[in-house]
Amino acid sequence: AQSVTQLDSHVSVSEGTPVLLRCNYSSSYSPSLFWYVQHPNKGLQLLLKYTSAATLVKGINGFEAEFKKSETSFHLTKPSAHMSDAAEYFCVVSDSNYQLIWGAGTKLIIKP
Amino acid sequence: NAGVTQTPKFQVLKTGQSMTLQCAQDMNHEYMSWYRQDPGMGLRLIHYSVGAGITDQGEVPNGYNVSRSTTEDFPLRLLSAAPSQTSVYFCASSYHQGRGYTFGSGTRLTVV
Numbered sequence: 001a002q003s004v005t006q007l008d009s010h011v012s013v014s015e016g017t018p019v020l021l022r023c024n025y026s027s028s029y030s031p032s033l034f035w036y037v038q039h040p041n042k043g044l045q046l047l048l049k050y051t052s053a054a055t056l057v058k059g060i061n062g063f064e065a066e067f068k069k070s071e072t073s074f075h076l077t078k079p080s081a082h083m084s085d086a087a088e089y090f091c092v093v094s095d096s097n098y099q100l101i102w103g104a105g106t107k108l109i110i111k112p
Numbered sequence: 113n114a115g116v117t118q119t120p121k122f123q124v125l126k127t128g129q130s131m132t133l134q135c136a137q138d139m140n141h142e143y144m145s146w147y148r149q150d151p152g153m154g155l156r157l158i159h160y161s162v163g164a165g166i167t168d169q170g171e172v173p174n175g176y177n178v179s180r181s182t183t184e185d186f187p188l189r190l191l192s193a194a195p196s197q198t199s200v201y202f203c204a205s206s207y208h209q210g211r212g213y214t215f216g217s218g219t220r221l222t223v224v
Contacts, residue, residue: 004154034212044155044202044215090154099170100145100213102154 002027002095006103014111019063019078021106023091026072032094033074035065038105039087047089050074061085086110114139118203118216125193125223133188133219135203141214143206144186145170146178148199149218155202161186193223 007022025031035047048059055067061084065076074091091103119134137144145160157170161180175197177189186205190197200220204213 009152036215043217044204046212046214049212092154099157099160100155102156104152104154 002031002093002101004091004093004101004103006089006091006106008106009104010107010109012109012111013081015083016080019076019081019085019108021076021089021091021108023074023076023103024072025074025091025093027093027095033065033067034092034094034100035059035063035074035076036090036092037087038090044090047076081108081110083110083112116203116205116214116216118201118219120219121217122220123222125190125221127193127195127223129190129193131190131193133190133201133203133221135186135188135216136184137186137203137205137214138184139205139207139214140183141205141207142183143208144180145204145213146176146186146188147202147204148172148197149202150199158188158201190221195223197221198223 003026005024033050036044037047038044047063048057050057050067058064063078088105088107090105093101116137142163146158147155149155156172158176159178161167164183167178200218202218203216206213
């Protein structure tokens with residue numbers, strides 16, 4: 001069965017420094033992987049998705065993620081954090097029935 | 113604006129009451145789904161539909177019913193509300209299972 005583990009429940013960085021949000025997955029086949037962002041009291045927005053094309057995926061707002069099959073990871077990065085990036089981020093895998101399996105989320109805190 | 117519309121945004125129910133959460137999309141998406149989001153957890157799939165007239169259960173279907181009479185609408189019915197159904201509910205749609213999903217802004221439900 002597919003599963004997703006987000007390794008940090010909270011990540012705190014200073015504005016202007018790099019962001020790394022870690023995600024490991026398990027899947028018995030080549031998965032589709034997504035990152036979603038949820039700003040406080042808002043809905044969910046798709047940041048980026050991997051669907052077996054290029055392993056380095058670029059998303060919106062300067063975020064990108066790299067699919068590493070050997071490490072079963074799909075970490076989300078951004079070179080320089082902005083105050084508006086403060087939100088909760090979800091790593092998601094699509095299972096063999098195309099259902100979405102969600103990680104528990106990582107809350108990103110940006111310090112001024 | 114194209115997208116997924118959920119109503120109501122907030123609702124308080126008494127234990128045992130029934131109600132319907134509405135979801136409508138105008139993007140001609142075949143795939144629609146309902147999720148609940150609880151603190152410290154990722155989203156969990158309640159029910160989904162791959163097209164008009166076709167629905168199926170997700171991970172946590174008990175206490176909920178759905179129907180899909182049109183492509184546009186996918187209402188979620190709570191048959192007899194319980195405090196354990198206090199949650200934020202999200203409706204999502206996609207042109208294909210496993211692809212990027214568009215989410216509604218959510219319904220915050222409290223059962224007292």
